[in-house]
Amino acid sequence: MSSKRAYISPLREQAAAQTRALILQRAAELFADRGYGRVTVADIAAAAGVASKTVFASVGSKGDILDRIVGQGVVASGYEQAMRQVLALRTPEAVLEALARGTRVGNEGQFTVHEAIRKALPVHEDGEVLWERATATYRDALRTAARHLHTLTPPPSGSVEETADLLWFWFGPTGWRTLVVENGWSWDRAEDFLRRTAAATLC
Structure with missing residues (x-):
C-alpha cells in the first residue's frame, strides 16, 4: 500500500513566513511602545491585520512571541x-x-x-x-x-x-x-x- 507524501507549497510557506515576520515586527513595536504587560495577543493580531488564532498558530503565545523577538535580535x-x-x-x-x-x-x-x-x-x-x-x-x-x-x-x-x-x-x-x-x-x-x-x- 503506497503512502502519499504531503505536498508543501513553496508559495504557501513563503506567505506563512511573511505572516510570522509581520506578527513579530508588530509585536516588538507594541511591546516597545506600550510595554509587554499592556499588550494582548488580540492587540498584536489587530496590528498585524490577522486573527488572534493566526497569531497562536503561526507564532504561539505572547511569551513565545517575546522569545522569538529575543532570538531574532541576537541574530540580526x-x-x-x-x-x-x-x-x-x-x-x-x-x-x-x-x-x-x-x-x-x-x-x-x-x-x-x-x-x-x-x-x-x-x-x-x-x-x-x-x-x-x-x-x-x-x-x-x-x-x-x-x-x-x-x-x-x-x-x-x-x-x-x-x-x-x-x-x-x-x-x-x-x-x-x-x-x-x-x-x-x-x-x-x-x-x-x-x-x-x-x-x-x-x-
Whole structure:
C-alpha cells in the first residue's frame, strides 16, 4: 500500500513566513511602545491585520512571541562580522573606533527590539534570564575585544576583566540608551563621545 507524501507549497510557506515576520515586527513595536504587560495577543493580531488564532498558530503565545523577538535580535545584531573586523585591527584607537561604530549600528538598528525586551523585564516571570539571554553574546563579544586590546601596544592598564567591564559600561545597551533616549542625544553625538571617552581612558 503506497503512502502519499504531503505536498508543501513553496508559495504557501513563503506567505506563512511573511505572516510570522509581520506578527513579530508588530509585536516588538507594541511591546516597545506600550510595554509587554499592556499588550494582548488580540492587540498584536489587530496590528498585524490577522486573527488572534493566526497569531497562536503561526507564532504561539505572547511569551513565545517575546522569545522569538529575543532570538531574532541576537541574530540580526551582526556581531560576528563586526568582531571579525575588530580583531583584524592593530591599534587600540582603531579597535575603539570600530567598537563605537559597531555597537552604535547594532543598538540603533535593534532599538525597537531592545526597548521591547527592556519593558518586559519588570513583568516577565523570568525577566533576569530573559535579559541575560538577550545580552550574553553582546557581553562575550566585548570580552573578546578586551582580550584583543591587551595584545596591542600600548595595552590598557589593569586586567582584561576590568577592560571588559569598562567596554560594557561605554558600549553596552544601557550606555547608548542613557545618552540617546534619556538625554536626547543624537546617535552621532553619542558615538563620538563614547569613542573619545574610551580612547582617553584606555589609550
